[in-house]
Amino acid sequence: MLVFSPNFAPMTDYLELFINLIKQPLIQAVLYIIGSLVVAKLADWIIRTVLSRLANQTSSTIDDRIIQILHRPIYYSILFMGLGISIKLLQLPDIITFVFIGLFKSIAILIWSVALFQAFMHFINWYSQQSKGKSIVQTHTLPLFDNVGKVIIFMVAGYFIFISWGVNVTGWLASTTIVAMVVALAAKDTVANLFAGFFIMADTPYKLDDYINLDGGERGYVKHIGLRSTRIMTRDDIEITLPNSLIANSKIINESGGPKENERLRIPISVAYGSDIDKVRSLLTEISKASESVCENPAPRVRFRSFGDSGLIFQLLFWIEKPEDRGRIVDEINSTIYKRFIDENIEI
Incomplete structure (x- = not known):
């Protein structure tokens, strides 16, 4: 027969006290925050050291840049997951929990959106250099991919942000379609400029730093090609903003075109x-x-x-x-x- 000494009783009490302490929602929340912070730091260290070393062994630089861009969103995603679980463990009022969870998700989505756009543009720039003019991705078409990438990525980000706040996106999309048709009719000039901007970027009658003449008399260096307008700098250091629809319907003389600028x-x-x-x-x-x-x-x-x-x-x-x-x-x-x-x- 085994007989336990009374000296073991205090240890049993301490263990029971420790277990009861861990069961407290506040303590569990703090532990989850600490744990998520540790895991996030560990994942960040692995990405920045182990994966970066592996990427350095390749001949390409695109993997190095993507790793540098994505390690930060991964870090915050793990941290926000821990914070979200901690908020739920605290058993706060539903409205407070809902707001905090929505904020964490929205911030994480925005961080990922910016990171994905940066990674996308780095990849496009790298691919344009690799293709050497043999594909649609070239130096003069980069503004097109820049604008299209922004629109698509941030529209998707907005969609997921609405979902994170429990918004019925389907109903909103139906309403948005009707509103978009009304806006398109009311702002037909703006819509025309947007479509003209896409065609200008795809057809590339000129590119950045080209010297152009329009039949309206405007001439100068192209300094910005946007979705709505193009900006040129005249010899008098005056910047002229021209709607893309006007340029699309004009005769353009690109004096920097051809094999030489002469x-x-x-x-x-x-x-x-x-x-x-x-x-x-x-x-x-x-x-x-x-x-x-x-x-x-x-x-x-x-x-x-x-x-x-x-x-x-x-x-x-x-x-x-x-x-x-x-x-x-x-x-x-x-x-x-x-x-x-x-x-x-x-x-x-």
């Missing part, structure tokens, strides 16, 4: 009948070659075009590097031609 200028010159045409040709060639603003290759050329009513019509053709410098260079060349022709006694 632009050829043509300057007509009329000299009096009886002038030495060889001397005129030589002077025009010399003037254009002496200018630092004129490209050496292709070389400047002079053409005798026609016999005018009051003079012989020549044309000086040369290339410049930047289309936006056209006005300044034409002024420079014309001024030099006028001075040299006076010095050489050639009547204009």
